[in-house]
Amino acid sequence: VDMKSGAPAFGTPEYMKAQLVGGQLARRYNIPYRTSNTCAANTVDAQAAYESVFSLWGAIQGGGNLMMHAAGWLEGGLRCSYEKTILDIDLLQMVAEFLTPLDLSEEALGFDAIQSVGPGGHFFGTQHTQDRYKTAFYSPIISDWRNFETWAEAGSPTALEKANRVWKERLASYEEPYMDPAIREELNAFVDKRRSEGGAPTDF
Secondary structure (H helix, E strand, C coil): CCCCCCCCCCCCHHHHHHHHHHHHHHHHHCCCCEEECCCCCCCCCHHHHHHHHHHHHHHHHHCCCEEECCCCEEHHHCEECHHHHHHHHHHHHHHHHHHCCCCCCHHHHCHHHHHHHCCCCCCCCCHHHHCCCCCCCCCCCCCCCCCHHHHHHCCCCCHHHHHHHHHHHHHHCCCCCCCCHHHHHHHHHHHHHHHHCCCCCCCC
16 A cells, blocks of 8 residues: 555565565465566556566565466556556566476587587577577567667557557457357356346445
């Protein structure tokens, strides 16, 4: 909580420390540990990005077993952004790739390629590189790793603009999963029944 305003404050250094301590307590009592990727920013900007990175690293370093609210949070969870969701998914995938153990096998390290190229040479044309270059590196959803000239020629797209385009494309291409009509009918009847009964009690 921001003590100046009372607003929820996540993605702060204190929040990161709390995640680390929470993980230690969970391991001490041998219980599962749920974590979150949160931020207090009010819009999708640099603050939202670095607070989410802080939250995510706190969760990872705390050893969380489950991460809820992993993507899309704004204003301490009071709002959600489709663009932020896409940006966070890219971030989550990068972290997952970072946490993937290194392949230190003899084949992966390419000792034969190193020996054949020798000093002063390059590896771009070797079979070892040709066999791996398409899959060896993480391919981002949003991050743009082109040089400035190529990026500018493409219209200088910002991360926010790209995220906006991506979520709209995903929504437009969505296909509802198949469900047995009998099961759907049962579920609809159950929902209608619960609604007519007033739903779950709200004694708070």
